């Protein structure tokens with residue numbers, strides 16, 4: 001058994017639930033993906049392995065994984081809850097591209113320290129924080145620049161034609 005499986009088993013037993021092949025499979029699929037999965041995404045992956053597993057089972061198991069500290073919820077502002085690995089994964093924050101949905105993970109010790117200092121200043125006890133920066137990624141910015149350039153070329157082309165016509 002892996003450490004994660006043991007953590008999960010302990011949690012289920014504490015809750016008076018049984019270890020099932022379905023739950024094991026869901027855990028396994030979750031651990032194999034280094035992504036920010038929604039319950040839907042995980043359901044689709046699990047379905048490929050075992051079509052008898054229902055969506056509710058996947059959803060409930062994800063909740064169990066979160067309670068057990070194996071998964072954590074992340075929200076990217078699209079109204080969908082995503083889940084990522086939590087166990088022995090260092091805390092990080094996210095930049096989200098509003099054009100293509102790309103997610104960039106980053107960690108800044110300085111930023112974290114400033115947040116802690118701010119909380120302390122307000123005598124605020126932090127239990128969790130989610131920092132989400134929305135913007136346009138490098139690739140989309142390049143694509144947008146290219147589109148602008150093409151647009152500008154069309155513009156000069158039109159001017160030249162009209163100049164020649166005169």
Ligand SMILES: [Zn+2]
Pocket residue numbers: 091092093112129131
């Ligand atoms: Zn952070």
Ligand SMILES: [Zn+2]
Pocket residue numbers: 097098099100101102136137138139140
């Ligand atoms: Zn993008």
Ligand SMILES: [Zn+2]
Pocket residue numbers: 036074084092093094105
């Ligand atoms: Zn992440």
